[in-house]
Amino acid sequence: MRFEGAIVREQGIVFAIVVVKRHILDNNAEATRVAHSFQPAFPGLPVVLMAQNHRGAATYFGRPDIARFLSRVPVSAIPWREYTLN
Template identity: 55%
Template sequence: MEFEGAVIKEQGIKFAIVIVKRHIVQNSSKADQTIQEFQPVFPGIPVVLMAQDSRGVPTYYGRQDIAKFMADVPIENVPWSKYSY
């Protein structure tokens, strides 16, 4: 499986962001399950999910401090990469 994501280190915290479909972040149990599924790809660091609406506005799901921080980061500043799992 290939997916897009990023690993970021900011303010001493290293975390991963994974791009998912919008319906995943809108369902907390599905989102929590998805975070657990990606955890082996990013061992030892928090995983946050990101989905965009039809206008490209991102929504983040995961650890609240990271999700809140990312809400203020322009999406074009995120160092996206392709990953295989």
């Protein structure tokens, strides 16, 4: 499976971000399951999910401190790339 994501190192914390469809974030249990499913691609890192609405505004799901930090970062400033998870 190919997906868009990023590894970010900021303020002494390293974490991963994965782009998902908006509806995933509407259900906490589903979002938790999906975040956990990406753990093999980012072993040992906290995984935060990101979805955008129709206007491009981002919403994050994951560790509250990381999600709060990301809410103040422009999406274009994140070092996105394509990953593969088998």
